[in-house]
Amino acid sequence: MNAxxxxxHQSNTLWSQFLSRGVKxxxxxxxxxxxxxxxxxxxxxxxxxxxxxxxxKRGSYGKDVYDSYYSGGSTGIIGESNKDxxxxxxxxxxxxxxxGIAKAIPSAPYRSRQSSMTILRAPRL
Numbered sequence: 429m430n431a432x433x434x435x436x437h438q439s440n441t442l443w444s445q446f447l448s449r450g451v452k453x454x455x456x457x458x459x460x461x462x463x464x465x466x467x468x469x470x471x472x473x474x475x476x477x478x479x480x481x482x483x484x485k486r487g488s489y490g491k492d493v494y495d496s497y498y499s500g501g502s503t504g505i506i507g508e509s510n511k512d513x514x515x516x517x518x519x520x521x522x523x524x525x526x527x528g529i530a531k532a533i534p535s536a537p538y539r540s541r542q543s544s545m546t547i548l549r550a551p552r553l
Contacts, residue, residue, distance in 0.1 A: 432497060
């Protein structure tokens with residue numbers, strides 16, 4: 429199994445997207461709140477939400493801090509290892525849970541279309 433673990437500088441916590449909780453740090457075992465999201469173009473978003481504010485990173489938009497993660501061969505999350513050959517390593521998926529049953533669907537067929545998906549939001553400190 430492979431799942432990206434994100435670092436939260438504000439709480440000094442590592443968050444597992446797969447487990448929907450903190451896996452190390454101040455908020456270990458704290459559940460992430462699931463919030464709805466939409467994948468859309470910037471133009472369409474701005475038409476729907478004209479008061480949107482954008483983070484100014486002073487021109488440093490060309491680099492993804494997770495590039496080495498995406499291109500590296502290592503997989504897994506802290507303290508867990510579960511090999512699963514149903515999808516290639518680091519395959520991007522759309523995740524959903526209905527009536528307590530979770531599903532992961534390869535995202536490639538949906539990348540060229542507008543689609544709804546779920547994102548996770550960390551709890552506020």
